[in-house]
Amino acid sequence: MKDVELKMIERAKELLASGEVARVIGWKKGEFYFDPVPASFETVEELDSLVYNYFCGANLSKYLIEMSKKEGKTAVFLKPCDTYSFNQLVKEHRIKRENVYVIAVECLAKLDINKIKAQGVTGVTDVEVVDKQVKVTSLYGEVVLNKPDVVLEKCSVCQKTHQVKDEEIILHERPERDVNRFAQVAELEAMTEDECFAFWRNQLSKCIRCNACRNVCPACSCVKCVFDNPASGIAAKANDDKFEEQLFHIIRAFHVAGRCTDCGECSRVCPQNIPLHLLNRKFIKDIDSFYGEYQAGETAEGKTPLTEYTEGDTEPNDVFKGEAK
Amino acid sequence: MQDVTTEKKEFTPNIVAFCCNWCSYAGADLAGSSRLTYPANVKIIRVPCSCRVNPMFILKAFQQGADGVILCGCHPGDCHYVTGNYYTRRRIALLYSFLNYMGIEKERTRLEWVSAAEGARFSAVMNDFVKTVTELGENKRLTDLRVKEGE
Ligand code: SF4
Numbered sequence: 001m002k003d004v005e006l007k008m009i010e011r012a013k014e015l016l017a018s019g020e021v022a023r024v025i026g027w028k029k030g031e032f033y034f035d036p037v038p039a040s041f042e043t044v045e046e047l048d049s050l051v052y053n054y055f056c057g058a059n060l061s062k063y064l065i066e067m068s069k070k071e072g073k074t075a076v077f078l079k080p081c082d083t084y085s086f087n088q089l090v091k092e093h094r095i096k097r098e099n100v101y102v103i104a105v106e107c108l109a110k111l112d113i114n115k116i117k118a119q120g121v122t123g124v125t126d127v128e129v130v131d132k133q134v135k136v137t138s139l140y141g142e143v144v145l146n147k148p149d150v151v152l153e154k155c156s157v158c159q160k161t162h163q164v165k166d167e168e169i170i171l172h173e174r175p176e177r178d179v180n181r182f183a184q185v186a187e188l189e190a191m192t193e194d195e196c197f198a199f200w201r202n203q204l205s206k207c208i209r210c211n212a213c214r215n216v217c218p219a220c221s222c223v224k225c226v227f228d229n230p231a232s233g234i235a236a237k238a239n240d241d242k243f244e245e246q247l248f249h250i251i252r253a254f255h256v257a258g259r260c261t262d263c264g265e266c267s268r269v270c271p272q273n274i275p276l277h278l279l280n281r282k283f284i285k286d287i288d289s290f291y292g293e294y295q296a297g298e299t300a301e302g303k304t305p306l307t308e309y310t311e312g313d314t315e316p317n318d319v320f321k322g323e324a325k
Numbered sequence: 326m327q328d329v330t331t332e333k334k335e336f337t338p339n340i341v342a343f344c345c346n347w348c349s350y351a352g353a354d355l356a357g358s359s360r361l362t363y364p365a366n367v368k369i370i371r372v373p374c375s376c377r378v379n380p381m382f383i384l385k386a387f388q389q390g391a392d393g394v395i396l397c398g399c400h401p402g403d404c405h406y407v408t409g410n411y412y413t414r415r416r417i418a419l420l421y422s423f424l425n426y427m428g429i430e431k432e433r434t435r436l437e438w439v440s441a442a443e444g445a446r447f448s449a450v451m452n453d454f455v456k457t458v459t460e461l462g463e464n465k466r467l468t469d470l471r472v473k474e475g476e
């Protein structure tokens with residue numbers, strides 16, 4: 001990944017120096033090696049602090065809502081999954097496409113620091129990945145971990161490819177993957193109502209309403225969110241009872257239905273490790289099975305499942321558990 | 326006079342029915358003027374079109390103590406606004422399926438198309454829905470504890 005990083009810095013410097021773009025959005029070192037943070041670079045010197053490593057899971061698309069309104073072009077590094085969010089935001093007229101220069105960067109799956117820590121490895125200072133092996137250097141020495149055990153959930157089921165690019169930086173070949181992202185949703189669907197309720201009650205009562213999932217979500221880009229409206233009666237920050245948590249999550253999932261690209265950011269940032277992707281994927285799975293397969297963000301044009309209809313659509317009374325009664 | 330302070334009464338569910346102005350509400354009206362009955366615990370909320378119903382209305386009804394929510398609109402193809410109920414159908418299909426996925430009993434939510442001429446059907450639908458929800462019992466899963474306090 002170091003070679004990719006160097007290439008990215010070099011290219012970004014060229015773009016800035018030539019005046020082709022006014023700023024570059026990428027990642028820079030966070031407090032630790034394993035928490036690079038999204039950053040905007042406006043000078044060639046600043047670019048020396050750009051990083052690209054196996055922890056750059058953050059999706060940069062959402063920042064373009066504000067950045068593309070600024071004077072001059074903005075260059076951005078997008079991983080395959082990020083390009084879907086980008087397209088979706090262009091489609092919703094939130095990003096000014098003509099003001100953005102997209103550099104598609106390779107991904108090869110990002111790692112989940114929590115999963116690494118769960119394996120007893122702390123103080124990570126460097127990571128290299130070779131095939132299915134993750135070589136972790138930490139303050140306490142070196143360990144080799146099994147890659148499937150430590151990748152982000154979103155990466156473990158990813159089959160995405162770059163949907164937009166003005167140019168690309170791809171130095172390695174991407175391994176083939178054959179996965180079913182709906183496996184867990186199907187497991188839940190097969191459970192009884194009582195079991196489903198117990199599962200979600202247990203998960204959602206962990207929620208502290210930090211709003212991180214909403215704030216990171218590229219689909220949640222309303223200027224005024226319904227949950228910020230004090231008159232709505234649902235604006236409570238902390239979970240004052242079980243209903244609040246459910247309401248927040250049901251409404252949030254519904255609001256992004258048909259627009260969620262399954263970028264996995266919500267699950268990645270949740271400090272309580274709530275499997276939020278299982279909420280959004282239920283909508284995706286239902287949309288696929290009721291109205292035909294649909295991937296949000298695959299293109300920046302066309303209709304969306306909730307803004308069109310056919311005369312013979314499934315009746316609501318017949319859809320429970322994704323199958324006719 | 327009945328003493329309401331002693332003996333807990335038999336369970337009668339609170340039902341919220343969202344009815345569109347042009348068909349289902351008129352259907353309810355016809356049921357009334359034809360002297361057909363439907364249970365008094367069905368609280369009708371008139372909306373301009375079934376597609377006016379934001380999923381939040383439905384959740385809010387449950388939050389405030391509804392035991393069942395039914396949404397009624399014009400038959401597909403007959404919408405006063407031409408296409409409103411087609412959008413309703415998609416949204417509500419996804420919402421009900423999702424609520425069930427979260428463990429909310431599927432019998433608690435329903436959607437029926439009732440035209441202005443179907444007074445008898447309106448009454449039959451409501452009687453049937455009330456019966457179903459009565460058998461199911463109280464809504465405990467999607468309720469705000471604060472609302473039920475002190476009951
Ligand atoms: S709901 Fe989650 S997975 Fe979907 S677009 Fe938002 S952050 Fe990404």
Ligand code: SF4
Nearest residue numbers: 207208210211213270
């Ligand atoms: S990120 Fe997690 S804890 Fe925070 S509001 Fe979302 S679900 Fe709740």
